[in-house]
Amino acid sequence: MKRRDFIQQTSAGTALISLGGIGLSSFTTLGTKKITILHTNDVHSHIDPFGPEDGRNANKGGVARRASLIESIRKENPHTILLDAGDIFQGTPYFNYYGGELEFKLMSMLKYDAATIGNHDFDNGIDGLYAQLPHATFEFISANYDFSNTVMNSHVKPYKTFSKDGIKIGLFGLGIELQGLVDPLMFKETKYLDPIEITQDMTRILKTEEKCDLIICLSHLGYNYRNEASKISDLKLASLTKDIDLIIGGHTHTFLPKPTIVKNIVGKNILVNQVGCYGINLGKIDFYFDSDMNKAANGTSIFV
Amino acid sequence: MTFKPFLWVLLALLIYNCKEHETYLYKIEGKEISITDSLQSDSKINDFIKPYRNHVTKDLDSVLAYAVDTYSKSDGDFNTAIGNFMADAVYEQANPIFKARTGHDIDLVLLNHGGIRSIISKGNITTRTAFELMPFENSLVVVALKGIQIDSLIMYLSKRKKAHPISKLNLVIDKDYHIVSATIKNKKVDAGKTYYVATNDYLYNGGDNMTFFKPNDSLYNLDYKIRNVLIDYFKKVDTISPVIDDRFIQIK
Numbered sequence: 001m002k003r004r005d006f007i008q009q010t011s012a013g014t015a016l017i018s019l020g021g022i023g024l025s026s027f028t029t030l031g032t033k034k035i036t037i038l039h040t041n042d043v044h045s046h047i048d049p050f051g052p053e054d055g056r057n058a059n060k061g062g063v064a065r066r067a068s069l070i071e072s073i074r075k076e077n078p079h080t081i082l083l084d085a086g087d088i089f090q091g092t093p094y095f096n097y098y099g100g101e102l103e104f105k106l107m108s109m110l111k112y113d114a115a116t117i118g119n120h121d122f123d124n125g126i127d128g129l130y131a132q133l134p135h136a137t138f139e140f141i142s143a144n145y146d147f148s149n150t151v152m153n154s155h156v157k158p159y160k161t162f163s164k165d166g167i168k169i170g171l172f173g174l175g176i177e178l179q180g181l182v183d184p185l186m187f188k189e190t191k192y193l194d195p196i197e198i199t200q201d202m203t204r205i206l207k208t209e210e211k212c213d214l215i216i217c218l219s220h221l222g223y224n225y226r227n228e229a230s231k232i233s234d235l236k237l238a239s240l241t242k243d244i245d246l247i248i249g250g251h252t253h254t255f256l257p258k259p260t261i262v263k264n265i266v267g268k269n270i271l272v273n274q275v276g277c278y279g280i281n282l283g284k285i286d287f288y289f290d291s292d293m294n295k296a297a298n299g300t301s302i303f304v
Numbered sequence: 305m306t307f308k309p310f311l312w313v314l315l316a317l318l319i320y321n322c323k324e325h326e327t328y329l330y331k332i333e334g335k336e337i338s339i340t341d342s343l344q345s346d347s348k349i350n351d352f353i354k355p356y357r358n359h360v361t362k363d364l365d366s367v368l369a370y371a372v373d374t375y376s377k378s379d380g381d382f383n384t385a386i387g388n389f390m391a392d393a394v395y396e397q398a399n400p401i402f403k404a405r406t407g408h409d410i411d412l413v414l415l416n417h418g419g420i421r422s423i424i425s426k427g428n429i430t431t432r433t434a435f436e437l438m439p440f441e442n443s444l445v446v447v448a449l450k451g452i453q454i455d456s457l458i459m460y461l462s463k464r465k466k467a468h469p470i471s472k473l474n475l476v477i478d479k480d481y482h483i484v485s486a487t488i489k490n491k492k493v494d495a496g497k498t499y500y501v502a503t504n505d506y507l508y509n510g511g512d513n514m515t516f517f518k519p520n521d522s523l524y525n526l527d528y529k530i531r532n533v534l535i536d537y538f539k540k541v542d543t544i545s546p547v548i549d550d551r552f553i554q555i556k
Contacts, residue, residue: 033327047353049341059341064353066339067346093360093435102356109349123441167327183505185525213327245329259334271334281336288331296328304334 033165033289035214036080038070041250042277043084044091044120045103050278061279063106069282070110077286079164082111085250086118086175086220089129091278099124104135112138114160116173116218117145118250122186126150141173141218144198146191159202167213167289170206174198174219174237176251195221195232196240203243214287217247223254223274234272238262246271246285253277258304259285269302364432368538371429372545377420380467382477382552384417386424387469389546390437391415393537394530395471398444398502401526410446411488411499413471414457416512419504419530420469429538438531442504448521451495456516458486458493461552468512475552484555504530 049062074080084107089100100121107115117140121129130151133140143158159172174195178187199217206212217237225231234249242264249272259273275281290296375386391413399410422436449457461468462477476484486493493499498521507514508523538544 048357049339061339062345064345064347064349065341065343067349068344069337069339071346090441093364094356096435097360097363098356102353106349106352109352214329245332256336258336271332273334273336275336279339281338284335284337286331286333287329288333289327290330291327293326293328296330300329300332302332302334 031290033167034077034079035164035167035169035287035289036073036077037083037216037246037248037283037285037287038073038080039083039085039218039248039273039275039283039285040066040279040281041085041220041248041274042087042118042253043103043279044087044277045089045095045100046092046278047094047102047106048092057278057280063110063279066279066282067110073284079167081113081162081164081169081171083171083216083218083248084112084115085218085248085274086116087120087250087277088115088118090120090123095123099128100132101135104132108135108137113162114139114141114171114173114218116140116220116250117142117156117175118220119176119178119181122178122182122190125186126152126188126190130155141171142175143172143202144193144195145175146193149189149191152190158198159206161206161210161212167287168211169214169216170210170212171216171218172199172202172206174217174221176220176222195219195237199237199241199244203241207243213289214246215244217244219247220250222251223249223256223272224252234274235260235262238264238270238272240265242266242268244270245287246273248283249274255281259283261302261304269300271302271304364435365430367428367430368433368535369429369541370543371424371426372543374423374426375546376423377417377467380548382465382467382475382554383470383548384420384467385546385548386420387415387417387467388471388549388551389424389544390420390534391469391471392546394444394502394533397533397537398446398526398528401528402446402500402502402524406446406500406524408500410472410502412473413469413502414473414507414514415469415504415530416507416514417466417468418512419506424544429544431535434531434534434538437534438529440506440530442506442530444502444526444528444530444533445505445508446524446526447501447503447508447517448498448523449501449517450521451493451497451499453516453520454488454493454499454501455495457501457514458483460514460516467552470551473551477554479554479556481554500524502526 047063050057050060088103140156142156147153162169177192206215222233224233224235234247254274255276259271261269264270273283275283394413462481474487508517
């Protein structure tokens with residue numbers, strides 16, 4: 001942290017000098033850069049839209065509609081990343097008949113960049129998940145599932161970085177504790193590691209080593225557990241860690257009126273979002289960067 | 305050497321300019337976009353889904369059996385035709401598997417009333433019927449329980465006042481919901497005997513407050529989904545015509 005502060009102070013000083021007319025600097029205003037993060041969670045094999053007679057979600061959802069929406073957003077901003085926070089599998093007969101093949105193929109056609117692994121993605125066992133991997137062109141990201149003694153070993157990365165318009169984005173994944181939620185026969189020797197400790201490692205790596213401008217956590221921990229104070233959730237993770245800018249969540253099928261702003265452990269505002277379930281909504285978070293630090297002089301403004 | 309400070313500044317500037325420009329995150333905008341029918345469907349995606357959709361639809365609509373009447377879980381007080389059908393189907397499908405694996409017979413079946421997720425309509429029964437009846441992925445387990453635990457199971461049934469599906473268990477309660485008689489395969493419950501109870505993994509794990517499955521002598525996972533039990537049973541029989549009977553009744 002100290003070192004970064006120093007660099008920032010130096011550049012501030014330099015800017016002053018260059019204004020002073022020494023003329024050495026090649027500062028050109030780079031203008032604003034916009035990175036768009038699109039996300040889904042708990043789509044649960046909902047490929048077709050809900051029918052008109054559905055009691056709760058009539059005429060909502062549908063992959064083909066989501067595809068055209070994503071396409072139009074990408075046209076508007078090519079610097080877009082598309083993510084899914086897990087529980088891709090289970091919920092319609094498509095999964096029972098094809099074991100997730102169609103889900104992965106469609107997500108690949110929609111050009112998803114990465115997904116994390118939800119508890120229901122183990123519903124056909126870890127072997128069932130592994131068997132569908134050839135149909136996915138996107139990557140699976142999970143930092144707190146240790147798959148080293150399973151078939152998934154080397155097929156899941158703890159984190160991934162993206163470079164979009166010169167902005168470096170770091171993404172890491174977190175999964176929910178499987179014991180008690182998923183039959184051990186299904187997850188086999190997958191080891192669950194403590195999300196807080198893993199997040200501390202991940203943010204250090206992404207911030208200090210990878211020097212990311214933006215850090216995103218793709219989580220299937222669940223939004224919040226009001227009646228289980230000790231259970232880790234996205235809100236809890238947000239408040240107990242630092243250097244994350246955005247937590248994209250899943251598992252609890254939480255419909256939020258708007259993304260939640262949470263103060264992290266050093267008092268900085270970060271965003272936690274989740275978009276319900278079944279592909280009914282698409283989350284869209286735009287991050288605006290500028291080389292003109294005056295714009296950020298009063299901190300980052302968040303509009304939700 | 306009066307130039308020295310200036311050179312340092314020059315050097316600093318050069319280093320700075322070699323480094324990538326700092327960028328500052330100054331604004332975040334977050335929103336949610338609803339996927340509704342006002343959005344155009346991507347035709348390429350739709351065409352890709354089509355053959356999968358056609359196959360699934362065709363298979364789901366394939367006729368497996370025939371229902372002579374419409375059966376609902378709300379028809380009946382302490383036992384229902386649809387619940388009796390489900391519990392009896394579980395016994396019939398699961399017992400040969402369990403016996404082949406362990407040498408024991410299943411003594412009784414217990415499911416839950418809430419687990420019957422739809423009605424069976426009069427007429428053709430299709431694979432879709434099985435998906436509607438049992439949309440969840442729950443599988444069959446057989447739990448070895450001592451007679452004394454069977455007592456808590458029976459107590460639970462008498463207190464809940466619900467038509468939880470049962471098979472091979474007969475229960476009579478009085479107007480105050482006290483147990484008048486309880487038999488398993490027409491024999492009185494023996495406190496010292498081990499009983500093999502077939503149920504699903506959800507109930508075994510305490511679902512619907514069924515806390516009497518633990519601790520137990522042993523657990524056998526049959527790796528057989530309830531839905532597949534129903535599909536296999538429908539395929540086996542030509543018609544179903546279950547009835548409300550006297551397996552669980554109240555005498556007033």
